[in-house]
Amino acid sequence: MKIGCPKEIKSQEFRTGLIPAAVKAYVEHGHQVSVEQGAGLGSGITDEQYEQAGARIVATAREVWEGSQMIVKVKEPLASEHDLMQPGQLVYTYFHFAANEKLTLACLEKKISAIAYETVQEEDGSLPLLKPMSEVAGRMAPLMGAFYLGKPFGGRGLLPTGVPGVAPANVLILGGGTVGSNAAKVAAGFGARVTLLDINLDTLEHIGNIMPANVSPIHADAYTLEKGLKEADIVIGAVLVTGARAPKIVKREHLGLMKPGSVIVDVAIDQGGCVETSRATTHSDPVYLVDGVVHYCVANMPGAYSRSSTFALSNRTGKYGLLLADMGVENGCLSQPALLRGLNIHNGWITFKPVCESFDLEGSYKPAREALGSR
Numbered sequence: 001m002k003i004g005c006p007k008e009i010k011s012q013e014f015r016t017g018l019i020p021a022a023v024k025a026y027v028e029h030g031h032q033v034s035v036e037q038g039a040g041l042g043s044g045i046t047d048e049q050y051e052q053a054g055a056r057i058v059a060t061a062r063e064v065w066e067g068s069q070m071i072v073k074v075k076e077p078l079a080s081e082h083d084l085m086q087p088g089q090l091v092y093t094y095f096h097f098a099a100n101e102k103l104t105l106a107c108l109e110k111k112i113s114a115i116a117y118e119t120v121q122e123e124d125g126s127l128p129l130l131k132p133m134s135e136v137a138g139r140m141a142p143l144m145g146a147f148y149l150g151k152p153f154g155g156r157g158l159l160p161t162g163v164p165g166v167a168p169a170n171v172l173i174l175g176g177g178t179v180g181s182n183a184a185k186v187a188a189g190f191g192a193r194v195t196l197l198d199i200n201l202d203t204l205e206h207i208g209n210i211m212p213a214n215v216s217p218i219h220a221d222a223y224t225l226e227k228g229l230k231e232a233d234i235v236i237g238a239v240l241v242t243g244a245r246a247p248k249i250v251k252r253e254h255l256g257l258m259k260p261g262s263v264i265v266d267v268a269i270d271q272g273g274c275v276e277t278s279r280a281t282t283h284s285d286p287v288y289l290v291d292g293v294v295h296y297c298v299a300n301m302p303g304a305y306s307r308s309s310t311f312a313l314s315n316r317t318g319k320y321g322l323l324l325a326d327m328g329v330e331n332g333c334l335s336q337p338a339l340l341r342g343l344n345i346h347n348g349w350i351t352f353k354p355v356c357e358s359f360d361l362e363g364s365y366k367p368a369r370e371a372l373g374s375r
Contacts, residue, residue, distance in 0.1 A: 001325045002032045004068030006061040007039040010075045012283035014042025014306030017072040017093065019314040020053035022321070027054035031325050036064050043310040065089075070325060074313065075300060082106040088347075090329045092321055094118055094133075097344055098245045098358040099272040104350070108364060111348045113329045117313075118270075119243040119352060120320060120342035127242065128338070129320070131178050132312040136302040138182025138238065141265045142171060142190070144296050145234035148263050148287055154294045156261035158233055161191045168192050172228040174249055174274060175238035176203040176217065179267050181210075183236045188215045195228050225249070229257045237266040239274040243344070244354035250275040252291075260292040269297040330372045346371040 003026055005018040016039045018026075023033045033055040037047060047057045058064055065071065065084035073093035077085060079102070085091065087110060095116040097104045107114050117129035127134075142160070149169065151157035162168030171187040173180045176198035187194045188211060196211075197220035198204055204217040211217070218224050229235065229250070235258070239246050246268040255277065268274040269281075277290045280299040287296050302309035320339055324332040333340040344352040349366040356365040 001070055001328075002034070002068050003070045003072060003325060004064035005033070005035045005039055005055075005072050006064040006081075007036045008042075008074055008303075009061075009078055009080065010300055010303070013075055013300050013303045015074040015300075015303050015310045015313065016040045016043050016045065016306075017074050017314070017317075018050075018055075019043075019045060019311055020049045020055075022314045022318045023050055023053040023055045025318055025322060026325060029322060029326055032056070034058050034064050034067055036061055040310075043306045045310075070321075072317070072321060074303075074310075076100065076103055077106075079106075082110070085110040085112050087111045089113070090115065090324060092117075092317070092324065094270070095344060096270045097352070097355040098243060099270065101359045104345070104355060104359060104361070107345045108348055108350065112345065113343065113347070114345040115320075115324065115329070115333075115339060115342045116243070116344045116352070117317065117342070119344060120338050121242065122338045127178075129313075129316050129342075132316050133302045133309060134178035135182050136305060136309050136312065137267050138179035139186045140301050140305070141179070141183045141236045141238070141267055142187035142192070142234065144286075144298075144301070145171070145236065145263045145265045146190070148294050148296055149233060149261070151261075153287060154261060154289050155263055156233060156259060158261075160187075160234065169233040170195070170231045171234045171236065172232035173197065173236045173238055174220070174225075175240065175268075176200065176207050177238060177240055179240070180236070180238035181207060183238060183267075184211055184215050187234075187236075188212050192234070195231075197224055197228060226254070226257055229254055230259075233259065233262050235262065235264045235275075237264065237268045237274040237278070239268050240271070241354070243352055244271070245358050246271040246274045248274060248276045250277075252276045255291040255293050258293050261294065263294040263296060265296045267301065269299050273297060333368065333372060340368050343368045343372075
C-alpha cells in the first residue's frame with residue numbers, strides 16, 4: 001500500500017503522524033511511504049531520518065495526498081485539505097466528527113474511509129489511541145491552569161503550590177478517566193488541594209486507592225458541582241463520551257459562583273467542550289475571559305509538547321496502522337473489532353451513530369459491517 005504523511009497545518013501544531021521507526025515498520029512490510037518535506041521538524045525529526053528509515057520525501061502536501069492510498073495524520077483535515085482527499089482513500093487520524101459538521105459532510109462527499117483514533121476501542125472498553133494524548137493533555141491541564149492563574153493573564157494571582165503561610169490552590173476536576181486521573185496526579189504533586197468529581201463509584205474507589213491524601217474523589221451531582229465551583233481556583237473539564245459531543249456540565253450561570261480570576265481548562269474542547277462558555281482557542285491565542293473567569297480551550301493541547309506527544313502517539317497507532325496497510329480497510333476492520341469501532345465514515349456513509357445524532361444525519365447512517373459489505 002502507498003502510505004502518506006503530510007505536514008500538519010493546524011495553528012501551532014508541531015506533531016506529526018509518523019516517526020522513523022513507524023516508517024521502517026511499514027517499509028519492512030512491503031509498503032511505500034511518502035513524507036512531506038519538513039513534516040517532522042516540529043517534533044525534532046529531520047527529513048534525513050525519514051529517508052534513512054526508507055521513506056520518500058516529497059515537496060508538497062498535494063503530492064502526498066494524491067499519491068497515497070492511506071494517509072496517516074495527527075489532526076483532522078482542515079478546510080484547505082478537504083479538496084485534497086481522494087475518493088476511496090483511507091485517512092487515519094483524530095477526527096472528532098461530532099464537534100465538526102463541515103468536516104463530516106466533506107468526508108461524506110469525498111467518500112473516504114475515516115478511521116478515527118478517538119473511537120478505536122478494544123473489547124475491554126479501553127481507547128488505546130486516545131489514551132496517550134489524554135495522558136499528555138491531562139498532565140498539561142494543571143500546568144496550564146497554574147500558569148494562567150497569574151495576574152498578567154487575568155488570573156487571581158494565586159500561586160497554586162502555596163508558600164509558607166499561604167494556602168495552595170483548590171483544583172476541581174470534572175471526570176475521573178485518563179485525562180482526569182492524570183490531571184489529579186500532577187495537581188496533587190505540586191501541592192494543590194484536589195477534588196475530583198465523577199458519577200462512576202468504581203472509578204472514584206480506584207482514584208481513592210491510588211491517589212495521595214490531597215485528592216478527594218467525590219460523587220458528582222448538582223450539589224457537589226456547585227460547591228466545587230465555588231471553592232475552585234482551577235477547574236479542569238475532563239468529561240468524555242466516546243465519539244460523541246461532550247455534555248455541557250458547567251453552564252453559563254455557574255460562572256457566577258466562581259471566584260473572579262479563576263481558570264477553566266476545558267480539555268473536552270475537541271468534542272465541543274464540557275463548559276457552555278467554551279470555544280476552541282489556539283496556542284497562539286489560548287485564553288479569553290467570560291464573566292471574570294479565564295477560559296483556556298486549546299483544541300490541540302498536546303501539540304505544545306510535540307516530541308513527547310508524537311512518539312507516544314506513533315508508538316500506539318503503528319500496530320493498528322500496519323494491520324490496515326497489510327489487509328486494507330475492509331478486511332482490517334472486519335478482522336479487528338477495535339478498528340471496526342474506529343470506522344466513522346466509509347464510502348459515503350456515517351458508520352458511527354453518535355456522529356449522526358450530533359447533526360440529525362440519521363439518513364446517512366449505515367452500520368459499519370453493512371457499509372463494508374458484510375452482514
